[in-house]
Amino acid sequence: YTITVDPSARGAEIDDTMYGVFFEDINRAADGGLYAELVQNRSFEYSTADNGSYTPLTSWTVDGTAEVVDDDGRLNDRNRNYLSLAAGSSVANAGYNTGIRVEAGKRYDFSVWARTPGRGTLTVALRDAAGTLASTRQVAVRGDWTKYTATFTATRTSNRGRLAVGTTTDAALDMVSLFPRDTYRNQPNGLRRDLAEKIEALDPAFVRFPGGCLVNTGSMEDYSESSGWQRKRSYQWKDTIGPVEERATNANFWGYNQSYGLGYYEYFRFAEDIGAMPLPVVPALVTGCGQNRATDDEALLQRHIQDTLDLIEFANGPATSTWGKVRAEMGHPRPFRLTHLAVGNEENLPDAFFARFQRFRAAIEAEYPDITVVSNSGPDDTGTTFDRLWQLNRDTGVEMVDEHYYNSPQWFLQNNDRYDDYDRGGPQVFLGEYASQGNAFKNALAEAAFMTGLERNADVVKLASYAPLLANEDYVQWRPDMIWFNNRASWGSANYEVQKLFMTNVGDRVVPSTATTTPDVSGPITGAVGLSTWATSAAYDDVRVTAADGATLLTDDFSGDASRWTHTGTGSWTVRDGEYVQTDTAAENTMVTAGDPAWHDYDLHVRATKKSGN
Ligand code: AHR
Numbered sequence: 001y002t003i004t005v006d007p008s009a010r011g012a013e014i015d016d017t018m019y020g021v022f023f024e025d026i027n028r029a030a031d032g033g034l035y036a037e038l039v040q041n042r043s044f045e046y047s048t049a050d051n052g053s054y055t056p057l058t059s060w061t062v063d064g065t066a067e068v069v070d071d072d073g074r075l076n077d078r079n080r081n082y083l084s085l086a087a088g089s090s091v092a093n094a095g096y097n098t099g100i101r102v103e104a105g106k107r108y109d110f111s112v113w114a115r116t117p118g119r120g121t122l123t124v125a126l127r128d129a130a131g132t133l134a135s136t137r138q139v140a141v142r143g144d145w146t147k148y149t150a151t152f153t154a155t156r157t158s159n160r161g162r163l164a165v166g167t168t169t170d171a172a173l174d175m176v177s178l179f180p181r182d183t184y185r186n187q188p189n190g191l192r193r194d195l196a197e198k199i200e201a202l203d204p205a206f207v208r209f210p211g212g213c214l215v216n217t218g219s220m221e222d223y224s225e226s227s228g229w230q231r232k233r234s235y236q237w238k239d240t241i242g243p244v245e246e247r248a249t250n251a252n253f254w255g256y257n258q259s260y261g262l263g264y265y266e267y268f269r270f271a272e273d274i275g276a277m278p279l280p281v282v283p284a285l286v287t288g289c290g291q292n293r294a295t296d297d298e299a300l301l302q303r304h305i306q307d308t309l310d311l312i313e314f315a316n317g318p319a320t321s322t323w324g325k326v327r328a329e330m331g332h333p334r335p336f337r338l339t340h341l342a343v344g345n346e347e348n349l350p351d352a353f354f355a356r357f358q359r360f361r362a363a364i365e366a367e368y369p370d371i372t373v374v375s376n377s378g379p380d381d382t383g384t385t386f387d388r389l390w391q392l393n394r395d396t397g398v399e400m401v402d403e404h405y406y407n408s409p410q411w412f413l414q415n416n417d418r419y420d421d422y423d424r425g426g427p428q429v430f431l432g433e434y435a436s437q438g439n440a441f442k443n444a445l446a447e448a449a450f451m452t453g454l455e456r457n458a459d460v461v462k463l464a465s466y467a468p469l470l471a472n473e474d475y476v477q478w479r480p481d482m483i484w485f486n487n488r489a490s491w492g493s494a495n496y497e498v499q500k501l502f503m504t505n506v507g508d509r510v511v512p513s514t515a516t517t518t519p520d521v522s523g524p525i526t527g528a529v530g531l532s533t534w535a536t537s538a539a540y541d542d543v544r545v546t547a548a549d550g551a552t553l554l555t556d557d558f559s560g561d562a563s564r565w566t567h568t569g570t571g572s573w574t575v576r577d578g579e580y581v582q583t584d585t586a587a588e589n590t591m592v593t594a595g596d597p598a599w600h601d602y603d604l605h606v607r608a609t610k611k612s613g614n
Contacts, residue, residue: 001516003514003515004514010512011509011510012458012509015462017205018506019204020465021276022212024209024468025262026254028096031256031261032475032487033195034262037177038163041056041060042259044082050250054257059093060091062091063092074174085170087120087171088168090165090166090167091173092163096474096475098159099161100163104156105153107151108134109151109178110150110178113147113174114145114146115171115172116170117169118143119140120171122139123136123164124139124164125164126178137152141167163178175244175245191262198496201500206276206279207276211253237282239263240260241314242330244259244261254478268332272336281345282308283304284357284360285300285356286344289348292349294349305363309367309368311323312368315335315336341371346404347379354389354393360373361373374399376402376404377403399427400428403429403430404467412436419453419456419457424459429462431454433467433468435468439481441494443495445498466482472486
């Protein structure tokens, strides 16, 4: 190869805002993830409408008599269920993953809303199977709904903690909460420090949120303004602000319940803290993501358009404006400096979506001409760049289009030139979601190669974010993901390292280069790269993978769980005697760590017995 670089030639200017992150509450990225709350189902609102396996007591165990009630004695209209706990009884919460994680010496803030007929005492304990994890607290309670608090200092570290609340009197309980004092930037109602800091370390220029497919659906039905599916509230920003006990919970597109404890105020605050511009996505009332429905309710559509204008006022308005005042009362008098806002996500009905998008766009541009209103290009734009929605976007002079694709690493290598011939007179590109299918090093490498193509075309590709960002390893709806975690640890994938490399080294402009030849990327990417192992069971009888220190693969985190590994090819692996063993005769099999905690640390060994004749 000869690569020729002409330092005096000028390629595209690269905006500082080129790379950001896309946060969606998928894989328990919010509750049980970035949102630092340690109690699961704190307000007893889990419902079978949100997930067939849920009950209002999911994650709770009862000792004695307790019942979840929805009646006039409720805490408020948006937090309808509460726990009726009989005198002498107690309940315990199991948190997420293996339980509530506490660290010796660290402080934890407990709070609960309680209503009792007379005086009584709540006994609040943190413990695991081995005993107490902190001194037990006695909380005196009396009378109508009141918020009570207590603080623990953990005396032991545990990943399997339980928060138990007992009562000496009949008591109604709601919003049973436990937060680590040590949140990101020590903020109240804050974020899990390790996850927030891993995102911050990417130095993102923007945060797209809250979805994704999540924006379009929900189960909550407390508005009487519409009927049928339209009555179920999608992800709407006004539901997610204000005191947390007044935020109704809602079904999440990804099959679980979301508390909205991490809501629009917290998203804006986080974006500001990490120096990123906020980029919210609002539902267009055309349900994308395979659902093919568009609202025919004019009043509902009008309300959503007004809500979007109110959102801009909430973010940017003076503290004296209606919604700016709400922001100020929540603790942020200064504006959040919103400049971009997206309407809709992966819309399946191009014409129906676009008609409604134009209504949002016209209303926003009339009142806020400086806001960039981002459209989208449908579910997946890997086939053609001139599909119907792109055409509508071009024809009407839309400023920016959000497009998404998830493809093989090979596709990413083969499409490095995707934007070379893009129409420079058309909409700018926001590559809001992309990933090659895997967390192996080869995937990260293919993405890195592709990103050089994004930068070469930085005059038209203005924003780009890998997706999804976060995954709790015990609640996975989608893989690969950039950052993995459980209740006690988090770790970046190889893809994370590539993103970090690019995001923390954004150039000012492209220096054009030419090469005498380009690599042949027509065939499959095979072979072992990085920590991946590769074995051909046509040639080997018995392929085993062990960690160098033998025991490491069978720690608490790993035992028996072959699903932590992803395999490409047709073979399968099982865990036997501390080793991962290939169990069939697939011709070729690549086994890679799927975001396991030791991506950086394991020194894996492969042992294979050659078949006779090979
Ligand atoms: O990133 C996961 C999902 O992929 C998003 O919710 C959606 O927009 C896309 O289909």
